[in-house]
Amino acid sequence: MQMVAAAKMRRAQDAIAAARPYAQRLDRLLKQLHQSVDTQEQPLFAERAVQRVALVVVTSDRGLCGGFNSNLCRRVQAELGEYADAEVELITVGRKGRDFFNARGYTIASHHADVFSRLEFARATAIAQDLTRRFAAAETDRVLLCYSEFVSVAAQVPVVSQLLPIVPEEGAVEAADYTFEPGPEQLLETLVPRQVNFQIWRALLESNAGFFAAQMTAMDNATKNAGDLIEELTREVNKERQASITLELMDIIGGAEAVAQ
Amino acid sequence: MPMQLQIITAEREVFSGEVDALVAPGVAGQLGILPNHAPLMTVLEPGELLVRTGGDDSYLALSGGYLEVLGNQVIVLADAAEDVDEIDEARAQEALARAQERISSRETDIELEQAVASLRRAQVRVTVARRRRSTPHRSLSRQAQQ
Numbered sequence: 001m002q003m004v005a006a007a008k009m010r011r012a013q014d015a016i017a018a019a020r021p022y023a024q025r026l027d028r029l030l031k032q033l034h035q036s037v038d039t040q041e042q043p044l045f046a047e048r049a050v051q052r053v054a055l056v057v058v059t060s061d062r063g064l065c066g067g068f069n070s071n072l073c074r075r076v077q078a079e080l081g082e083y084a085d086a087e088v089e090l091i092t093v094g095r096k097g098r099d100f101f102n103a104r105g106y107t108i109a110s111h112h113a114d115v116f117s118r119l120e121f122a123r124a125t126a127i128a129q130d131l132t133r134r135f136a137a138a139e140t141d142r143v144l145l146c147y148s149e150f151v152s153v154a155a156q157v158p159v160v161s162q163l164l165p166i167v168p169e170e171g172a173v174e175a176a177d178y179t180f181e182p183g184p185e186q187l188l189e190t191l192v193p194r195q196v197n198f199q200i201w202r203a204l205l206e207s208n209a210g211f212f213a214a215q216m217t218a219m220d221n222a223t224k225n226a227g228d229l230i231e232e233l234t235r236e237v238n239k240e241r242q243a244s245i246t247l248e249l250m251d252i253i254g255g256a257e258a259v260a261q
Numbered sequence: 262m263p264m265q266l267q268i269i270t271a272e273r274e275v276f277s278g279e280v281d282a283l284v285a286p287g288v289a290g291q292l293g294i295l296p297n298h299a300p301l302m303t304v305l306e307p308g309e310l311l312v313r314t315g316g317d318d319s320y321l322a323l324s325g326g327y328l329e330v331l332g333n334q335v336i337v338l339a340d341a342a343e344d345v346d347e348i349d350e351a352r353a354q355e356a357l358a359r360a361q362e363r364i365s366s367r368e369t370d371i372e373l374e375q376a377v378a379s380l381r382r383a384q385v386r387v388t389v390a391r392r393r394r395s396t397p398h399r400s401l402s403r404q405a406q407q
Contacts, residue, residue, distance in 0.1 A: 018273045025269060025338055029302070029329060121271045121341070151388075181289055181303035191303055191334065194340070201271050 001064075002219035009153070011214035016120070016150065016205045023202070026195060031169060033191065036184045039168050044132065044192045046165050048141040054089040054109070054131065055079070056163065058147035058203050059097030060211040061116050066221070068148060068156060068214035069096040075158035076102075076146045089140065093127065093204070116208055124201035131200075132193050135164045147203035148210040154217065156210035163199055166192060264296040266303060266312065268321070268337040275321070275342045276312075283335060284311040285328055292328070301330040307381045309389055310337070320345050322389040324382045343386065350390035357383035 019086075039045040057076055059069045080088060089109040092098040093178050098111050110130075115123050143164040148156040180187055263279040283294040286308025294301075305328050310321040326339035360380035363371065 015272070018272055021267075021274055022269045022271045022338065025329075025336055029338070030328065034303070124271075178300045178302045181287060181301065184302075187302060187304060187327075198271055 002216055002223065005212045005216040005219060006104070009209055009216055012205065012212055013150075016202075016209055017200075019202060019205060021176070023198065026191075026198060027169075030188075030191060030195060031179070033184055033188045036180075037188050039166075039188075041185075042188065042192065043136045044164060044166050044196070045168065046138075048138070048165075050083070050086050050141045051143045052087045052089065052140045053083050053144065054091060054134075054140045055144045055146055056091045056093065056127070056131070056200070056203075057101070058095040058207045059092070059094035059100070060089050060207065061095040061114070062211075062215075063096065064218055065211055065214040066218035068211060068218075069094075069100065071156075072146060072148050072158040073097060073100040075160065078147070079144065079160050086141075091127075091131075094207070115204065116211075119204060119208055121197075121201055124204055125138035125197045128197040128200045131164065132196050140164075141212055145199060147207045148214075150206045150210040150213060153213045155216055161199075163196060166195070262296050262333075263314075264294075264298075265334040266336070266337070267343055268310075268339060270339045270342055271324075274346070275339070278314075280312050280335075282313040284309075285337070286310065286323065287328070288297070294328075297333055298330045298335075300332075301328070303328050305337070307378070307385050309385060310342070310397060311358045320389050320392045322348060322382075322386045324385065341382075343389070345389055345392055348390040349385050350387065353383055353386035353390055357387055359383075 013116060057072070059072055064067070076097075090101055090106055091110050091112070092101065092108055093112045093115050095113070098108055101108055112123070112127055115127075131140075134140050136142055142162065144160055145163040146158070146160045149159045153158050263281050265278075266280045266283060267277045267286060268275040281296070281392045283290045285294065288304045288306055292303065305326045307324045310323045312319045312321065321338070322343045323339050324341045326337060326342075329336045329338070356379065360376055360383050363376040364380060
């Protein structure tokens with residue numbers, strides 16, 4: 001199982017790497033547009049007083065992965081404490097997150113089942129579209145994305161990042177005299193939802209890779225623990241056996257001495 | 262002098278290499294791009310993307326995206342892009358029929374919008390798939406391997 005997880009993790013890592021060029025380009029495009037557009041007017045940039053907040057919690061469907069899911073869920077719980085006055089809505093991706101919050105009496109607004117068995121971009125879009133639409137309609141004031149970031153095989157870090165409203169990124173890019181077709185405002189308007197789609201996609205990819213890494217580590221630990229346990233138990237068995245042999249020998253010697261007398 | 266073309270989706274890099282000309286489905290109509298085009302940023306509609314390298318034409322089915330031209334380099338950020346060889350025509354036809362059905366039995370405006378969008382994507386894929394039979398072409402993905 002460790003080997004299986006390792007192979008799957010490598011594939012998941014490749015998927016992250018494959019998404020990188022798109023991320024870079026999208027990022028540059030957005031920065032470029034930020035320079036020529038006033039984002040105040042854009043519905044997905046609207047900062048409102050937070051009365052309703054939606055949390056998207058990305059966990060795995062399966063277990064046997066150590067503290068991978070519970071670390072994230074606990075991080076989310078802490079985050080929920082900060083929004084005690086607001087109306088909170090939970091959207092779960094992955095069975096483990098749903099089970100965790102269900103067991104603790106939270107209501108889950110919607111659950112996306114079976115995303116990881118066939119991970120494709122369309123799934124991310126489906127999740128994102130609903131969020132974007134509801135935010136634009138002012139049905140939620142803030143959307144947070146909670147997932148485990150794949151830092152390395154040994155480390156998956158729970159992350160809570162703000163998905164909406166979009167925080168305009170600072171940073172200058174070399175300015176070129178672009179022709180915009182249609183205008184920069186309309187361009188940004190269509191580009192921003194794609195950015196949201198992509199962020200969800202990235203969260204799914206990171207979680208997926210992180211899950212397999214966690215599973216791999218968990219299985220490795222389990223194998224090592226089992227090895228230690230076997231060693232310890234074998235020693236115990238040997239000790240017991242030795243003790244019983246000694247006892248028997250003493251019996252025999254004692255008997256023999258009694259006969260000799 | 263050829264220009265650099267890069268076609269990327271969120272899932273993978275579809276193509277990267279030198280090409281001579283490009284015809285893309287822009288929002289304001291077909292958009293022809295030759296080397297040394299002025300800097301441009303535009304939205305692409307679902308449609309066919311024609312790539313010309315040497316004397317060979319290749320077609321890709323695009324389902325919308327962006328096109329950026331800067332310094333003899335063209336970047337297509339596609340929502341999805343499929344090479345002629347990657348399209349299963351039968352499946353595309355099926356999707357087309359499904360979308361048509363959904364349009365005729367529409368219930369809400371949002372559904373209609375989605376149905377129209379998937380209809381257009383399906384149409385594009387069918388058109389591109391037919392290219393395989395009617396016109397001589399080369400597969401972009403195969404070209405990239407060479």
